[in-house]
Amino acid sequence: xxxxxxxxxxxxxxxxxxxxxxxxxxxxxxxxxxxxxxxxxxxxxxxxxxxxxxxxxxxxxxxxxxxxxxxxxxxxxxxxxxxxxxxxxxxxxxxxxxxxxxxxxxxxxxxxxxxxxxxxxxxxxxxxxxxxxxxxxxxxxxxxxxxxxxxxxxxxxxxxxxxxxxxxxxxxxxxxxxxxxxxxxxxxxxxxxxxxxxxxxxxxxxxxxxxxxxxxxxxxxxxxxxxxxxxxxxxxxxxxxxxxxxxxxxxxxxxxxxxxxxxxxxxxxxxxxxxxxxxxxxxxxxxxxxxxxxxxxxxxxxxxxxxxxxxxxxxxxxxxxxxxxxxxxxxxxxxxxxxxxxxxxxxxxxxxxxxxxxxxxxxxxxxxxxxxxxxxxxxxxxxxxxxxxxxxxxxxxxxxxxxxxxxxxxxxxxxxxxxxxxxxxxxxxxxxxxxxxxxxxxxxxxxxxxxxxxxxxxxxxxxxxxxxxxxxxxxxxxxxxxxxxxxxxxxxxxxxxxxxxxxxxxxxxxxxxxxxxxxxxxxxxxxxxxxxxxxxxxxxxxxxxxxxxxxxxxxxxxxxxxxxxxxxxxxxxxxxxxxxxxxxxxxxxxxxxxxxxxxxxxxxxxxxxxxxxxxxxxxxxxxxxxxxxxxxxxxxxxxxxxxxxxxxxxxxxxxxxxxxxxxxxxxxxxx
Amino acid sequence: xxxxxxxxxxxxxxxxxxxxxxxxxxxxxxxxxxxxxxxxxxxxxxxxxxxxxxxxxxxxxxxxxxxxxxxxxxxxxxxxxxxxxxxxxxxxxxxxxxxxxxxxxxxxxxxxxxxxxxxxxxxxxxxxxxxxxxxxxxxxxxxxxxxxxxxxxxxxx
Amino acid sequence: xxxxxxxxxxxxxxxxxxxxxxxxxxxxxxxxxxxxxxxxxxxxxxxxxxxxxxxxxxxxxxxxxxxxxxxxxxxxxxxxxxxxxxxxxxxxxxxxxxxxxxxxxxxxxxxxxxxxxxxxxxxxxxxxxxxxxxxxxxxx
Numbered sequence: 001x002x003x004x005x006x007x008x009x010x011x012x013x014x015x016x017x018x019x020x021x022x023x024x025x026x027x028x029x030x031x032x033x034x035x036x037x038x039x040x041x042x043x044x045x046x047x048x049x050x051x052x053x054x055x056x057x058x059x060x061x062x063x064x065x066x067x068x069x070x071x072x073x074x075x076x077x078x079x080x081x082x083x084x085x086x087x088x089x090x091x092x093x094x095x096x097x098x099x100x101x102x103x104x105x106x107x108x109x110x111x112x113x114x115x116x117x118x119x120x121x122x123x124x125x126x127x128x129x130x131x132x133x134x135x136x137x138x139x140x141x142x143x144x145x146x147x148x149x150x151x152x153x154x155x156x157x158x159x160x161x162x163x164x165x166x167x168x169x170x171x172x173x174x175x176x177x178x179x180x181x182x183x184x185x186x187x188x189x190x191x192x193x194x195x196x197x198x199x200x201x202x203x204x205x206x207x208x209x210x211x212x213x214x215x216x217x218x219x220x221x222x223x224x225x226x227x228x229x230x231x232x233x234x235x236x237x238x239x240x241x242x243x244x245x246x247x248x249x250x251x252x253x254x255x256x257x258x259x260x261x262x263x264x265x266x267x268x269x270x271x272x273x274x275x276x277x278x279x280x281x282x283x284x285x286x287x288x289x290x291x292x293x294x295x296x297x298x299x300x301x302x303x304x305x306x307x308x309x310x311x312x313x314x315x316x317x318x319x320x321x322x323x324x325x326x327x328x329x330x331x332x333x334x335x336x337x338x339x340x341x342x343x344x345x346x347x348x349x350x351x352x353x354x355x356x357x358x359x360x361x362x363x364x365x366x367x368x369x370x371x372x373x374x375x376x377x378x379x380x381x382x383x384x385x386x387x388x389x390x391x392x393x394x395x396x397x398x399x400x401x402x403x404x405x406x407x408x409x410x411x412x413x414x415x416x417x418x419x420x421x422x423x424x425x426x427x428x429x430x431x432x433x434x435x436x437x438x439x440x441x442x443x444x445x446x447x448x449x450x451x452x453x454x455x456x457x458x459x460x461x462x463x464x465x466x467x468x469x470x471x472x473x474x475x476x477x478x479x480x481x482x483x484x485x486x487x488x489x490x491x492x493x494x495x496x497x498x499x500x501x502x503x504x505x506x507x508x509x510x511x512x513x514x515x516x517x518x519x520x521x522x523x524x525x526x527x528x529x530x531x532x533x534x535x536x537x538x539x540x541x542x543x544x545x546x547x548x549x550x551x552x553x554x555x556x557x558x559x560x561x562x563x564x565x566x567x568x569x570x571x572x573x574x575x576x577x578x579x580x581x582x583x584x585x586x587x588x589x590x591x592x593x594x595x596x597x598x599x600x601x602x603x604x605x606x607x608x609x610x611x612x613x614x615x616x617x618x619x620x621x622x623x624x625x626x627x628x629x630x631x632x633x634x635x636x637x638x639x640x641x642x643x644x645x646x647x648x649x650x651x652x653x654x655x656x657x658x659x660x661x662x663x664x665x666x667x668x669x670x671x
Numbered sequence: 672x673x674x675x676x677x678x679x680x681x682x683x684x685x686x687x688x689x690x691x692x693x694x695x696x697x698x699x700x701x702x703x704x705x706x707x708x709x710x711x712x713x714x715x716x717x718x719x720x721x722x723x724x725x726x727x728x729x730x731x732x733x734x735x736x737x738x739x740x741x742x743x744x745x746x747x748x749x750x751x752x753x754x755x756x757x758x759x760x761x762x763x764x765x766x767x768x769x770x771x772x773x774x775x776x777x778x779x780x781x782x783x784x785x786x787x788x789x790x791x792x793x794x795x796x797x798x799x800x801x802x803x804x805x806x807x808x809x810x811x812x813x814x815x816x817x818x819x820x821x822x823x824x825x826x827x828x
Numbered sequence: 829x830x831x832x833x834x835x836x837x838x839x840x841x842x843x844x845x846x847x848x849x850x851x852x853x854x855x856x857x858x859x860x861x862x863x864x865x866x867x868x869x870x871x872x873x874x875x876x877x878x879x880x881x882x883x884x885x886x887x888x889x890x891x892x893x894x895x896x897x898x899x900x901x902x903x904x905x906x907x908x909x910x911x912x913x914x915x916x917x918x919x920x921x922x923x924x925x926x927x928x929x930x931x932x933x934x935x936x937x938x939x940x941x942x943x944x945x946x947x948x949x950x951x952x953x954x955x956x957x958x959x960x961x962x963x964x965x966x967x968x
Binding site: 414415470 | 853
């Protein structure tokens with residue numbers, strides 16, 4: 001079985017190479033057979049990788065402990081879902097998942113465009129397949145998922161595996177990596193189209209129109225991946241942090257930021273034919289940051305510099321990145337004339353400028369995250385001494401940037417395209433600004449003086465107001481014309497331009513998230529050792545430990561505390577935090593218990609018992625407003641789905657069709 | 672030398688110290704200093720103050736060390752200096768703003784300013800009127816204009 | 829057993845990739861040289877519609893509205909000029925494929941005069957009898 005799996009990967013590698021060469025030679029020598037054959041090779045690669053993945057998953061589910069990968073990441077007692085999730089639990093498997101997702105995307109792209117873009121498609125195929133081949137090199141020759149355990153020349157088998165890291169045995173963690181990978185890998189497609197259109201100098205913005213939905217879906221996956229990861233960290237790591245500025249987290253954030261910038265600046269190209277170079281740069285950066293992110297996640301370059309030399313795959317990634325970036329840069333510089341702007345900036349005070357600033361701020365935050373992530377490596381290289389760059393650094397640099405971005409979210413949509421006058425802006429800004437100041441004043445009157453929290457909550461009101469006003473005014477205009485009532489008018493409005501109003505919904509979701517982030521300024525926590533039956537207090541809650549229980553199942557041993565929650569003397573619930581010790585990995589984890597409410601979460605972690613067993617050690621936290629992050633996430637998702645619905649009104653216009661050739665005598669040709 | 676005295680005292684207190692319970696290690700003073708120190712346990716990217724693991728093999732002794740030094744009157748700077756002496760610059764949770772490490776703080780803002788400059792250059796460049804229509808003779812231009820006006824006539828409603 | 833499966837697999841993949849019948853080749857698509865110009869035209873129409881809507885919402889003053897609209901019309905004129913230029917360069921005759929009825933209804937201008945050469949005819953024609961270029965609004 002392992003032989004068959006390895007053979008599939010090897011064959012996929014060969015056909016990937018064939019597909020690259022076939023596409024390029026086929027288009028160069030104008031051989032349609034070769035082009036078609038190389039497209040078939042794409043399907044073949046998909047079939048082969050599907051088989052290989054199937055074999056690995058089968059090995060995991062069936063517990064084939066001859067395979068090193070299965071022995072390291074699965075065991076007999078794990079539930080089936082986590083056995084399946086072990087596919088992406090380790091390096092080899094997750095690279096296989098990467099390759100498989102890419103092959104699926106490539107097959108879908110080739111299939112859906114089989115009758116279009118005959119000049120461009122071979123280059124698109126080749127770009128996708130170059131990436132594919134790169135990952136196939138890794139899993140075929142460097143870190144094979146089908147490595148067997150061997151002693152001398154004989155294959156051996158271990159009785160049971162280590163099991164998936166217990167921290168990862170949680171439902172969001174089971175779907176977080178594939179989501180993130182669907183996002184990471186998905187950006188290869190718009191990048192491939194961008195490159196294809198650049199190489200063949202396609203007239204118009206075909207690559208943008210073709211990949212518009214694709215980019216949005218990919219962005220959605222990436223958002224899901226990041227937020228599921230945050231939700232996992234919040235609920236599993238036991239201290240309520242959802243974002244720790246860990247290099248691996250940063251790696252997923254970086255391409256998300258550039259992709260967000262791309263989604264905005266692409267409107268400049270669609271509306272005005274401007275910023276063509278910049279859009280190519282952005283999508284290329286996104287793609288390379290995705291590769292870079294995979295490298296950070298997989299090679300451990302940052303968390304430990306010394307592991308880098310030993311990690312076999314880091315250098316492969318570096319070479320791929322260097323070559324890819326060099327080629328892209330060359331292509332852009334070589335074809336600057338093709339990327340010339342079609343129009344001009346009419347006025348400085350216009351939506352165009354607001355997009356410029358949006359891009360600037362997004363890129364600045366991307367740079368600062370990248371810089372902070374890499375700085376320990378750079379500093380050690382230059383000064384010889386390692387420094388730590390932890391959350392305080394990122395917070396200090398990124399909170400102001402993030403708040404500024406939030407402000408732009410509110411300001412941008414109010415400014416009209418092409419030109420806007422100060423008077424109309426004054427009118428538009430008056431009400432939201434008053435609302436913002438009123439809220440800040442109110443909060444200060446209530447005794448809250450945390451600067452960033454005030455600014456953030458104030459801006460949230462400001463932006464929410466402007467977004468709501470957009471819906472309100474638009475709906476009012478439709479009501480006046482079509483006589484609909486308010487809600488149908490809003491639906492109608494959204495349906496007429498789904499991208500714009502879906503985008504506004506996404507903005508609203510981001511506002512909700514910022515409300516959640518602001519709550520972090522008011523977190524409370526306390527760690528107590530309490531006797532059973534006695535009470536302690538955090539925030540407005542009185543907590544009483546009722547009893548402690550323990551037990552075990554085949555996967556882990558558990559200790560479990562029952563804590564009663566009272567507020568103003570009234571019993572409002574019982575929380576049951578738990579502590580587990582996983583048997584196969586000997587790793588302890590805590591299953592926190594959370595009382596989630598929109599105003600604040602009460603979060604209990606059962607840290608253990610005192611040495612004599614009479615006291616429970618409880619870490620109690622109150623996280624105000626944190627639930628708004630997840631609410632915001634849902635709103636972002638809904639908004640993204642709205643963006644994907646086709647708009648009801650498509651601009652109708654006469655298409656020019658060639659019906660004949662002008663003859664010498666200028667006689668009209670009958671059609 | 673005050674530093675010498677402090678470290679000598681630390682040593683003395685350390686010998687006498689008993690394991691402190693977790694709740695005693697979360698005083699505002701420990702937090703304030705712990706916030707500036709990185710947890711170097713290798714498993715988290717938190718600060719000493721925020722490390723959630725009660726028995727963290729780095730953060731717990733670090734908190735104890737802070738508590739001991741504070742109990743004998745060490746200032747925040749003394750404590751931090753002590754940590755840097757023991758563990759190097761990486762004991763700080765963010766790079767010190769001096770020497771090469773100053774770059775870590777400066778670069779994001781340099782990048783922002785450079786970007787701002789680029790944006791303004793872009794705006795200046797594209798504010799110039801487009802030369803696209805200048806090449807057409809005026810009467811032809813007018814003809815096309817009137818055609819365009821006719822084609823867009825339906826948009827006024 | 830494993831050898832047999834492996835050989836079958838290799839053969840199947842190679843056969844699938846290499847053997848292509850002539851009828852498998854996709855028909856070459858009708859490449860329309862005017863497509864990008866049409867798209868630009870569509871974009872301008874869309875911008876105009878947006879502009880009008882934003883004006884109705886009070887996002888911009890009447891003066892701004894007029895100026896932006898004129899700017900867009902100028903852009904449209906440029907596209908029309910480019911279309912004509914491309915048409916004469918390629919030496920082809922084109923016709924407008926009917927847009928949807930809503931937009932078509934807006935066209936009420938008399939069509940007896942050829943917009944290209946100015947020749948007049950008694951009735952609407954698809955193509956100008958004089959210069960051979962399509963006359964606007966000719967039924968397609």
